[in-house]
Amino acid sequence: MYYKEYLRARRAFVVFIIVAAVLLVISLVGMALGGGVDRKPDLVQWLALLGAAALAASIMATVLGSALAQENDGHLELAWTKPYSRTRYAATAIAIDMAAIVLALLVGFAFILIHIVIGHPNEHLVAGPDAAINALRFALFPLAWYALIVGLSAGTRGRAGVVQGLIWPIALVLVVLRDAPLSAMWHGVFVALNAINPLIYASYQDHGDVAIVGASPLHVVTSTVVLAALVIAGWAAATIQWRRVEA
């Protein structure tokens, strides 16, 4: 029914797989050329690998996040003259994108596992703390990232690229500023702004060995709930804005 959305998500997914495969091959070849396979026995938490895959999937989420904004650039006459409501159209487009992002997360995770199995055969995967809820948290992170971008860009025309280009540096700077030694007022401002920054809720620490993004004081359950809320809020914000756009 929403064939075009499927084609668009498929196109992004294929590019994601190609890039991931190339990176895998490069890393394995580099490893082979630089002293061979690492046979040092070690433990690695698979949650850390899932977190890394979540970051990779969030890059694809960044690409797909302009879904509705792209329609605003001269395609609304086609999109909105089908026998479906705008709400349904937006919901389906977002759902298809989110499915593709979850697929990218799983494929990214699989590629990282392949890298571990081939490149570090003596490393043993272990579950980290609160494995199930942390896995859900990492699965939600790229979806929240996508929802933030689609929510910010759905009402724009020709500016989706700006949102996509600036979202990463702004989010990272906000994380840094939150922990910077600033006055109480500024600290409060950056804490408030970071409330909708998905990066804050994707932190992970493995006793200092693996740190994906700075530490979060929030409990993992709280982070997971907030990420889920960001997904829903971004979805709703995108739909509401898009319904108001004129062709």
Next chain:
Amino acid sequence: MMDTNAAISVNNLKKYYGATRAVDDVSFRIGKGSIFGLLGTNGAGKTTTFKCMLGLAFPQAGEVRFDGELLRPELFERISYVPERSALYEWMTGRDHLELTRRSFRRYDAVRAQALVDLFAFDVRKKVKQLSKGQQSALALTMAFAIRPDILVLDEPSSGLDPVHQRHVLDLMIDAAARGATVLFSSHQIGQVERAADHVAIMHKGKIVLAGDVEELRAGEKVVEATFDRDAPEISGLAGDPHVRHVMRQGRILRAYIRNGGDGIANLIGSAKPASLRVLNQNLEDIFLAAVGDESGAALGAARGEG
């Protein structure tokens, strides 16, 4: 009041962009099976009218009904729209677009779609960005006609097409109307409108300035053309005559565009002793030019250095 015989009824439609009145209290109705041509200069408000009608822009006021119903998404199962500018996706092929149409509309007719592809002779395997403007128009028209809609809204449907395919588009419109579909289209090519449309409306500066049956308009509208051996004089009472739609003076030539009552006007102008005087039937182009006022004539005169 609801007009049950109208396939499309537009009532008091208004769309303003700041101080600009893009669509200013526009009303018209189109009977079922009719071909209705909307004429107007660039920026007259035709495209905005279409967008407001189809829910693509939000009017400040007014009501639009299709077969007596207010627009709702499900009605697009029976309504096709071809916009003036291509809304196709550049990265998708023609075949992708046809598949998108097939999956979106229950009424999609694959056999007819293929016949239209053959008629317009474009390569469905090519991406849209590889197609010429005319081929993109052909693809959009193929998508529109392939669902056998009851109502067609076509904004400059021949844009970019070669004369042969322009003729095909007119034939498709006429054929659709013969099968009971209602066609609303805009065009800059008055000859096309004259050939295909049975009813016409002329828009100017957001308003409908003239509307009616094409044959009746042609029969009622005449132009009295007088040539003087001096600059054409102003004739007292001419511009204010209720039969006179518009008076144009260009150098030694005076033209009075009139509706019903040509003899009296000819006598009035004759009293100014012109060197020659003719009463001419108007074609749609004359009617259009008269309806949109003397700005184009004045601009032409200025361009010619006539003062």
